[in-house]
Amino acid sequence: ATPTSIMVGTGRGAELGILFRKGQALQLLRDAKVVAVDKTGTLTQGKPVLTDLETAPGFDRTTILAQVAAVENRSEHPIARAIVQAAQDEGIQIADATAFESLTGLGVRATVTLPDAPSAQLQVGAQHFMDSLGIDTSVFRESAQQMAEQGKSPLYAAVDGHLAAIIAVSDPIKPTTPGAIKALHDLGLKVAMITGDNERTAHAIAASLGIDEVVAQVLPDGKVEAVKRLQARYGCLAFIGDGINDAPALAQADVGLAVGTGTDVAMEAADVVLMSGNLQSVPNAIALSKATIDNIR
Ligand code: ADP
Ligand code: MG
Numbered sequence: 001a002t003p004t005s006i007m008v009g010t011g012r013g014a015e016l017g018i019l020f021r022k023g024q025a026l027q028l029l030r031d032a033k034v035v036a037v038d039k040t041g042t043l044t045q046g047k048p049v050l051t052d053l054e055t056a057p058g059f060d061r062t063t064i065l066a067q068v069a070a071v072e073n074r075s076e077h078p079i080a081r082a083i084v085q086a087a088q089d090e091g092i093q094i095a096d097a098t099a100f101e102s103l104t105g106l107g108v109r110a111t112v113t114l115p116d117a118p119s120a121q122l123q124v125g126a127q128h129f130m131d132s133l134g135i136d137t138s139v140f141r142e143s144a145q146q147m148a149e150q151g152k153s154p155l156y157a158a159v160d161g162h163l164a165a166i167i168a169v170s171d172p173i174k175p176t177t178p179g180a181i182k183a184l185h186d187l188g189l190k191v192a193m194i195t196g197d198n199e200r201t202a203h204a205i206a207a208s209l210g211i212d213e214v215v216a217q218v219l220p221d222g223k224v225e226a227v228k229r230l231q232a233r234y235g236c237l238a239f240i241g242d243g244i245n246d247a248p249a250l251a252q253a254d255v256g257l258a259v260g261t262g263t264d265v266a267m268e269a270a271d272v273v274l275m276s277g278n279l280q281s282v283p284n285a286i287a288l289s290k291a292t293i294d295n296i297r
Contacts, residue, residue, distance in 0.1 A: 006292070009288060009289070010026060012292075013288055017276050018272060018274060018275070018285045019272065021272065026293075027293055028289075029272075030292075032189060032255065033235040033236050034233075034236075034237050035184050035238045035240065036238070036239045036253070037193055038193075038243065039193050039195035039205065040195065040196075042279070044205075046171065047078060047081075047172075049086070050086035052152070052167065053086075054166050061165075063114065064157060064159070065087050065092060066114055068083055069086075069087030069095075070096065071122045073094045074110060075108050077102075078171070079169050095114050096113070097122075098113075103129065104219065105196050106128065107123065107129040108124050108125060109121070109124070121159070123158040124155060127144070127154070130158065135156070135161065135163050139163065140166040147168040148201040151170065152169065152170040153169050153170070155167045173205070173208075173209070174279065179280060180281075180283060181211065183283035187283055187287065190212045192211065194215045194223055194226050194227070194239075195215070196218055196220070198217055201216075202214050213230065221248075223241075223248065227239055236254045237253050237255075238254065239252070240282055241257075241262070246262075247269035256269060256270040257272040258270035258273050258274065259274050260274055260276065
């Protein structure tokens, strides 16, 4: 492509809300074979809501919700906000938590003292967090499976080392996501989803969207490895993400596209910034690249 055609393509992109930070990206996108997408906040709204809370025998629902909300009030994770919101909706006063700790990709823990109750050690997080603590979650096996098959993410709460509850959160798919995936398939690309969420939930969501490949339960560091494996299998790869933890994957990708509604860190690591959270911008950008490079060359 000539410098002029790149300028024209870049200008057209700006009109479409697609900002090419590097001219190279406009040329490379044309050759993309696979599009890898972060789930939370990119395919989904990134605003989960609490949908279920089941307690183990001997535990009181309101007490558990109050204790878990006190812990999550200290966390920045979207899941945490969903739980705090649910507690507030039930009129629960959010208590303080001390000795708070966040374990990346696993969950959170803290000490909570509710009024009129002894202080308790809370642990809240994924199945593999409970596994790592030696806490048996098998009483909730069926509930967890059902929740995951509905695309919900199951979490567990333990009080003083005893399993107390299973909680499900659901993060709605953005309305524009299904159309964008169809447009990518129409352009002949494979679509892969990369997520820290659990296998079963990830596969349920991927199946409902017709996504070709799923890499689930990845820790933030694992996203780069996942991108490398997909590059080895398919070739030229575009990665779309929004979070701080997506920055290394955005850098590893042949073309990194950051959702402009996401974090600054992601945008700085990206070759392309999509001004809207609308995933349709991705097939639009690839189509623009093909038009720019093929027609004007
Ligand atoms: P993702 O953004 O894809 O959910 P993370 O690495 O942030 O990936 O989290 C991975 C998993 O760890 C979550 O799906 C959840 O099960 C658990 N987790 C992380 N943070 C929290 C939290 N504050 N409360 C409960 N569970 C959490
Ligand atoms: Mg995300």
